[in-house]
Amino acid sequence: MKLTDSQIAEIEKYFNSCELTFKEFYDEMFDHFCSEIEYKMNESKSFEESFNEVHENFNSYKQKVRLGEISEFYGLKALEYQQAMYFDRNIKIEYFKNLANNFLTSKILIWLLIGLLIFKFLPYATINFKLNSLGSFTQGFSIPLNIFLAAFIIEKANLVEAFKHSTLGSLFSTKRRVFTDYSLKTVSVFKIVLIPISALIFIIQFVTLFEIQMDKVSQSIVFTLTILMLSTTLNFFIEKKILNFKIFKA
Amino acid sequence: MHKNIMYVCIKLYQFIMNQHLKGSLSTIILKLLHDNGRMYGYEITQKVKELTQDDIQITEGALYPILHKLEAEEVLTAELEKVDGRTRKYYKITPKGNAVAVDRIAELKAFAENLNLILNPKLSIS
Incomplete structure:
Protein backbone atom coordinates (compact mmCIF):
# COMPACT_ATOMS: atom_id res chain seq x y z
CA MET A 1 0.00 0.00 0.00
CA LYS A 2 1.49 3.30 -1.11
CA LEU A 3 1.52 6.32 1.15
CA THR A 4 -0.43 9.36 0.03
CA ASP A 5 1.15 12.79 -0.27
CA SER A 6 -0.44 14.08 2.91
CA GLN A 7 0.81 11.07 4.85
CA ILE A 8 4.33 11.60 3.52
CA ALA A 9 4.08 15.23 4.55
CA GLU A 10 3.20 14.16 8.07
CA ILE A 11 6.25 11.91 8.26
CA GLU A 12 8.41 14.72 6.90
CA LYS A 13 7.06 16.97 9.62
CA TYR A 14 8.20 14.52 12.26
CA PHE A 15 11.63 14.18 10.65
CA ASN A 16 12.10 17.92 10.46
CA SER A 17 11.30 18.20 14.14
CA CYS A 18 14.27 15.90 14.81
CA GLU A 19 16.64 18.43 13.21
CA LEU A 20 18.99 15.92 11.69
CA THR A 21 22.28 17.08 10.26
CA PHE A 22 23.23 14.56 7.62
CA LYS A 23 21.37 14.28 4.38
CA GLU A 24 22.32 10.68 3.77
CA PHE A 25 21.23 9.60 7.23
CA TYR A 26 17.98 11.51 6.84
CA ASP A 27 17.22 9.78 3.54
CA GLU A 28 18.04 6.35 4.87
CA MET A 29 15.89 6.69 7.96
CA PHE A 30 13.08 8.30 6.00
CA ASP A 31 13.01 5.37 3.62
CA HIS A 32 13.05 2.90 6.51
CA PHE A 33 10.26 4.75 8.29
CA CYS A 34 8.06 4.86 5.18
CA SER A 35 8.75 1.23 4.26
CA GLU A 36 7.82 0.05 7.72
CA ILE A 37 4.61 2.06 7.78
CA GLU A 38 3.66 0.73 4.34
CA TYR A 39 4.32 -2.79 5.54
CA LYS A 40 2.17 -2.31 8.63
CA MET A 41 -0.61 -0.77 6.58
CA ASN A 42 -0.56 -3.84 4.36
CA GLU A 43 -1.41 -5.78 7.49
CA SER A 44 -4.65 -3.73 7.54
CA LYS A 45 -3.62 -1.26 10.19
CA SER A 46 -4.54 2.40 9.86
CA PHE A 47 -1.90 5.00 9.02
CA GLU A 48 -2.09 6.65 12.43
CA GLU A 49 -1.74 3.35 14.23
CA SER A 50 1.30 2.26 12.21
CA PHE A 51 2.87 5.70 12.42
CA ASN A 52 2.60 5.71 16.19
CA GLU A 53 4.06 2.23 16.49
CA VAL A 54 7.07 2.99 14.31
CA HIS A 55 7.51 6.38 15.93
CA GLU A 56 7.51 4.86 19.39
CA ASN A 57 10.06 2.30 18.27
CA PHE A 58 12.43 4.94 16.94
CA ASN A 59 12.03 7.23 19.92
CA SER A 60 13.22 4.65 22.42
CA TYR A 61 16.92 5.11 21.62
CA LYS A 62 19.22 7.09 23.81
CA GLN A 63 22.80 8.13 23.42
CA LYS A 64 24.88 9.79 26.10
CA VAL A 65 26.89 12.74 24.82
CA ARG A 66 29.04 15.44 26.31
CA LEU A 67 28.44 18.60 24.35
CA GLY A 68 28.23 21.59 26.61
CA GLU A 69 24.91 21.46 28.36
CA ILE A 70 23.57 18.60 26.25
CA SER A 71 23.85 15.30 28.04
CA GLU A 72 21.69 12.97 26.00
CA PHE A 73 20.27 12.60 22.52
CA TYR A 74 17.04 10.73 21.89
CA GLY A 75 15.52 8.89 18.97
CA LEU A 76 16.80 9.56 15.50
CA LYS A 77 19.32 12.09 16.69
CA ALA A 78 20.87 9.47 18.94
CA LEU A 79 21.29 7.07 16.04
CA GLU A 80 22.76 9.83 13.93
CA TYR A 81 25.22 10.75 16.63
CA GLN A 82 26.33 7.12 16.93
CA GLN A 83 27.11 7.08 13.24
CA ALA A 84 28.96 10.35 13.65
CA MET A 85 31.14 8.85 16.36
CA MET B 1 16.80 -15.92 49.18
CA HIS B 2 16.18 -18.78 46.78
CA LYS B 3 13.93 -16.55 44.71
CA ASN B 4 16.58 -13.87 44.52
CA ILE B 5 19.18 -16.29 43.25
CA MET B 6 16.74 -17.54 40.62
CA TYR B 7 16.06 -13.96 39.57
CA VAL B 8 19.74 -13.17 39.23
CA CYS B 9 20.28 -16.34 37.22
CA ILE B 10 17.45 -15.47 34.83
CA LYS B 11 18.77 -11.93 34.38
CA LEU B 12 22.25 -13.26 33.77
CA TYR B 13 20.94 -15.73 31.20
CA GLN B 14 19.05 -12.96 29.40
CA PHE B 15 22.12 -10.76 29.45
CA ILE B 16 24.30 -13.50 27.99
CA MET B 17 21.76 -14.30 25.27
CA ASN B 18 21.55 -10.61 24.36
CA GLN B 19 25.31 -10.39 24.18
CA HIS B 20 25.33 -13.45 21.94
CA LEU B 21 22.82 -11.91 19.57
CA LYS B 22 24.66 -8.60 19.61
CA GLY B 23 27.96 -10.29 18.90
CA SER B 24 26.68 -12.37 16.04
CA LEU B 25 24.41 -9.73 14.55
CA SER B 26 27.14 -8.25 12.41
CA THR B 27 27.95 -11.73 11.12
CA ILE B 28 24.28 -12.36 10.35
CA ILE B 29 24.16 -9.11 8.39
CA LEU B 30 27.35 -9.98 6.53
CA LYS B 31 25.99 -13.42 5.69
CA LEU B 32 22.79 -11.94 4.27
CA LEU B 33 24.70 -9.42 2.19
CA HIS B 34 27.09 -12.13 1.07
CA ASP B 35 24.19 -14.25 -0.19
CA ASN B 36 21.95 -11.53 -1.61
CA GLY B 37 24.39 -9.07 -3.14
CA ARG B 38 23.03 -5.71 -2.10
CA MET B 39 20.30 -4.89 0.39
CA TYR B 40 18.85 -1.89 2.18
CA GLY B 41 18.24 -1.56 5.89
CA TYR B 42 14.57 -2.37 6.03
CA GLU B 43 15.03 -5.31 3.67
CA ILE B 44 17.57 -6.81 6.08
CA THR B 45 15.19 -6.66 9.05
CA GLN B 46 12.45 -8.24 6.94
CA LYS B 47 14.74 -10.96 5.65
CA VAL B 48 15.88 -11.93 9.15
CA LYS B 49 12.29 -11.99 10.32
CA GLU B 50 11.31 -14.16 7.38
CA LEU B 51 14.21 -16.61 7.73
CA THR B 52 13.78 -17.12 11.47
CA GLN B 53 9.99 -17.13 11.25
CA ASP B 54 9.56 -14.06 13.46
CA ASP B 55 11.87 -15.48 16.15
CA ILE B 56 14.64 -12.91 15.78
CA GLN B 57 13.61 -9.33 15.17
CA ILE B 58 16.38 -6.87 14.52
CA THR B 59 15.48 -3.39 15.66
CA GLU B 60 16.62 -0.25 13.89
CA GLY B 61 18.60 0.71 16.97
CA ALA B 62 20.69 -2.44 16.66
CA LEU B 63 20.87 -2.65 12.89
CA TYR B 64 21.92 0.81 11.79
CA PRO B 65 24.80 1.32 14.21
CA ILE B 66 26.27 -1.97 12.97
CA LEU B 67 25.74 -1.06 9.31
CA HIS B 68 27.33 2.34 9.85
CA LYS B 69 30.20 0.84 11.77
CA LEU B 70 30.89 -1.69 9.04
CA GLU B 71 30.64 1.09 6.48
CA ALA B 72 33.15 3.16 8.43
CA GLU B 73 35.46 0.15 8.58
CA GLU B 74 35.11 -0.14 4.78
CA VAL B 75 33.76 -3.66 5.04
CA LEU B 76 30.58 -2.40 3.41
CA THR B 77 30.02 0.26 0.83
CA ALA B 78 26.79 2.09 0.19
CA GLU B 79 25.10 3.35 -2.92
CA LEU B 80 22.12 5.65 -3.13
CA GLU B 81 19.25 5.06 -5.49
CA LYS B 82 15.92 6.73 -6.09
CA VAL B 83 13.01 4.34 -5.52
CA ASP B 84 9.38 5.49 -5.40
CA GLY B 85 10.51 9.09 -5.02
CA ARG B 86 12.57 8.21 -1.96
CA THR B 87 16.32 7.84 -1.74
CA ARG B 88 17.23 4.33 -0.74
CA LYS B 89 20.63 3.36 0.61
CA TYR B 90 21.85 -0.03 -0.57
CA TYR B 91 24.71 -1.77 1.20
CA LYS B 92 27.19 -4.05 -0.51
CA ILE B 93 30.26 -5.96 0.68
CA THR B 94 33.53 -4.54 -0.58
CA PRO B 95 36.29 -6.78 -1.95
CA LYS B 96 38.21 -6.06 1.25
CA GLY B 97 35.15 -6.92 3.32
CA ASN B 98 34.60 -10.18 1.49
CA ALA B 99 37.48 -11.91 3.23
CA VAL B 100 36.27 -10.59 6.58
CA ALA B 101 32.76 -11.83 5.86
CA VAL B 102 33.87 -15.34 4.86
CA ASP B 103 36.05 -15.56 7.96
CA ARG B 104 33.37 -14.45 10.35
CA ILE B 105 30.70 -16.65 8.82
CA ALA B 106 32.95 -19.70 9.12
CA GLU B 107 33.73 -18.78 12.72
CA LEU B 108 30.08 -18.45 13.66
CA LYS B 109 29.24 -21.71 11.86
CA ALA B 110 31.93 -23.58 13.81
CA PHE B 111 30.68 -22.06 17.03
CA ALA B 112 27.08 -23.05 16.29
CA GLU B 113 28.14 -26.60 15.45
CA ASN B 114 30.09 -26.92 18.68
CA LEU B 115 27.13 -25.60 20.64
CA ASN B 116 24.94 -28.13 18.91
CA LEU B 117 27.30 -30.93 19.88
CA ILE B 118 27.14 -29.89 23.51
CA LEU B 119 23.40 -29.33 23.58
CA ASN B 120 22.43 -32.46 21.63
CA PRO B 121 25.08 -35.08 22.30
CA LYS B 122 24.67 -38.05 19.97
CA LEU B 123 24.23 -41.39 21.62
CA SER B 124 27.10 -43.50 20.56
CA ILE B 125 26.72 -47.25 20.43
CA SER B 126 29.76 -48.90 21.75
Missing part, protein backbone atom coordinates in the same frame (compact mmCIF):
# COMPACT_ATOMS: atom_id res chain seq x y z
CA TYR A 86 32.15 5.93 14.14
CA PHE A 87 33.21 8.29 11.40
CA ASP A 88 35.00 10.55 13.83
CA ARG A 89 37.00 7.68 15.27
CA ASN A 90 37.78 6.43 11.81
CA ILE A 91 39.10 9.79 10.74
CA LYS A 92 41.41 9.93 13.74
CA ILE A 93 42.75 6.43 13.10
CA GLU A 94 43.29 7.30 9.45
CA TYR A 95 45.15 10.45 10.43
CA PHE A 96 47.57 8.67 12.71
CA LYS A 97 48.06 5.95 10.13
CA ASN A 98 49.00 8.59 7.59
CA LEU A 99 51.35 10.15 10.10
CA ALA A 100 53.02 6.85 10.90
CA ASN A 101 53.29 6.14 7.19
CA ASN A 102 55.87 8.94 6.97
CA PHE A 103 58.15 7.13 9.39
CA LEU A 104 57.73 3.56 8.28
CA THR A 105 58.29 3.95 4.56
CA SER A 106 61.06 5.41 2.44
CA LYS A 107 59.45 8.82 2.96
CA ILE A 108 61.53 9.10 6.10
CA LEU A 109 64.53 9.91 3.91
CA ILE A 110 62.79 13.03 2.60
CA TRP A 111 61.98 14.13 6.13
CA LEU A 112 65.54 13.54 7.26
CA LEU A 113 66.70 15.71 4.37
CA ILE A 114 64.24 18.45 5.32
CA GLY A 115 65.42 18.21 8.92
CA LEU A 116 69.05 18.58 7.84
CA LEU A 117 68.20 21.56 5.62
CA ILE A 118 66.40 23.23 8.51
CA PHE A 119 69.39 22.53 10.74
CA LYS A 120 71.73 24.02 8.18
CA PHE A 121 69.85 27.10 7.05
CA LEU A 122 67.40 28.13 9.76
CA PRO A 123 68.85 30.79 12.03
CA TYR A 124 69.20 29.73 15.63
CA ALA A 125 66.39 31.29 17.62
CA THR A 126 66.51 31.50 21.37
CA ILE A 127 63.09 31.27 22.86
CA ASN A 128 62.91 33.18 26.08
CA PHE A 129 59.56 34.69 26.77
CA LYS A 130 59.31 35.59 30.39
CA LEU A 131 56.27 34.25 32.12
CA ASN A 132 53.84 36.88 33.43
CA SER A 133 55.22 39.44 31.04
CA LEU A 134 52.93 41.22 28.63
CA GLY A 135 54.55 39.41 25.71
CA SER A 136 53.70 35.94 26.91
CA PHE A 137 50.17 37.01 27.73
CA THR A 138 49.57 38.23 24.20
CA GLN A 139 51.21 35.10 22.88
CA GLY A 140 49.05 32.88 25.01
CA PHE A 141 45.95 34.73 24.00
CA SER A 142 46.61 35.07 20.32
CA ILE A 143 47.48 31.45 19.56
CA PRO A 144 44.11 29.94 20.52
CA LEU A 145 42.43 32.84 18.77
CA ASN A 146 44.33 32.04 15.59
CA ILE A 147 43.32 28.40 15.81
CA PHE A 148 39.72 29.33 16.27
CA LEU A 149 39.84 31.69 13.32
CA ALA A 150 41.48 29.08 11.12
CA ALA A 151 38.84 26.53 12.02
CA PHE A 152 36.17 29.17 11.51
CA ILE A 153 37.27 29.74 7.94
CA ILE A 154 37.23 26.03 7.21
CA GLU A 155 33.90 25.19 8.77
CA LYS A 156 32.00 28.35 9.46
CA ALA A 157 28.47 27.02 9.78
CA ASN A 158 29.45 24.13 11.98
CA LEU A 159 31.52 26.19 14.34
CA VAL A 160 28.67 28.59 14.85
CA GLU A 161 26.57 25.56 15.64
CA ALA A 162 29.18 24.17 18.01
CA PHE A 163 29.49 27.51 19.74
CA LYS A 164 25.73 27.74 20.17
CA HIS A 165 25.68 24.44 22.00
CA SER A 166 28.70 25.01 24.14
CA THR A 167 28.56 26.20 27.69
CA LEU A 168 30.26 29.40 26.60
CA GLY A 169 27.64 29.94 23.94
CA SER A 170 24.83 29.54 26.42
CA LEU A 171 26.08 32.58 28.30
CA PHE A 172 25.39 34.73 25.27
CA SER A 173 22.02 33.36 24.34
CA THR A 174 18.83 34.67 25.83
CA LYS A 175 16.36 31.97 24.93
CA ARG A 176 16.35 28.35 25.97
CA ARG A 177 17.39 26.08 23.18
CA VAL A 178 16.23 22.60 22.40
CA PHE A 179 19.17 20.29 22.24
CA THR A 180 19.48 18.89 18.79
CA ASP A 181 21.54 20.07 15.94
CA TYR A 182 25.21 19.42 16.23
CA SER A 183 27.39 18.35 13.40
CA LEU A 184 30.01 15.70 13.69
CA LYS A 185 32.15 17.31 11.06
CA THR A 186 33.05 20.09 13.41
CA VAL A 187 34.48 17.72 15.90
CA SER A 188 36.66 15.88 13.42
CA VAL A 189 37.89 18.91 11.52
CA PHE A 190 38.53 20.80 14.69
CA LYS A 191 40.49 17.99 16.25
CA ILE A 192 42.55 17.29 13.14
CA VAL A 193 43.53 20.93 12.77
CA LEU A 194 44.27 21.12 16.45
CA ILE A 195 46.61 18.14 16.64
CA PRO A 196 49.75 19.65 15.00
CA ILE A 197 49.18 23.15 16.31
CA SER A 198 48.57 22.07 19.87
CA ALA A 199 51.66 19.89 19.73
CA LEU A 200 53.72 22.92 18.79
CA ILE A 201 52.11 25.09 21.44
CA PHE A 202 52.75 22.43 24.03
CA ILE A 203 56.44 22.34 23.20
CA ILE A 204 56.74 26.12 23.22
CA GLN A 205 54.93 26.36 26.54
CA PHE A 206 57.04 23.61 28.03
CA VAL A 207 60.21 25.35 26.98
CA THR A 208 58.99 28.68 28.27
CA LEU A 209 57.79 27.36 31.58
CA PHE A 210 61.00 25.64 32.53
CA GLU A 211 63.18 28.14 30.74
CA ILE A 212 64.94 25.44 28.81
CA GLN A 213 67.38 26.65 26.24
CA MET A 214 66.79 24.60 23.14
CA ASP A 215 69.86 23.70 21.17
CA LYS A 216 69.84 23.82 17.43
CA VAL A 217 69.37 20.08 16.96
CA SER A 218 66.19 19.83 19.01
CA GLN A 219 64.91 23.02 17.47
CA SER A 220 65.21 21.63 13.97
CA ILE A 221 63.61 18.37 15.11
CA VAL A 222 60.63 20.27 16.47
CA PHE A 223 60.30 22.26 13.26
CA THR A 224 60.53 19.18 11.09
CA LEU A 225 57.92 17.33 13.13
CA THR A 226 55.57 20.28 12.95
CA ILE A 227 55.95 20.53 9.20
CA LEU A 228 55.35 16.79 8.95
CA MET A 229 52.13 17.02 10.93
CA LEU A 230 50.93 20.03 9.00
CA SER A 231 51.63 18.37 5.68
CA THR A 232 49.70 15.28 6.77
CA THR A 233 46.79 17.51 7.74
CA LEU A 234 46.97 19.32 4.43
CA ASN A 235 47.04 16.00 2.61
CA PHE A 236 43.90 15.04 4.43
CA PHE A 237 42.14 18.15 3.27
CA ILE A 238 43.35 17.81 -0.30
CA GLU A 239 42.19 14.22 -0.51
CA LYS A 240 38.92 15.37 1.05
CA LYS A 241 38.94 12.54 3.53
CA ILE A 242 37.29 14.72 6.11
CA LEU A 243 34.99 16.74 3.95
CA ASN A 244 33.12 13.96 2.20
CA PHE A 245 30.10 14.18 4.45
CA LYS A 246 27.07 15.87 3.01
CA ILE A 247 25.52 18.27 5.43
CA PHE A 248 21.77 18.49 5.43
CA LYS A 249 20.25 21.88 5.00
CA ALA A 250 16.51 21.93 5.49
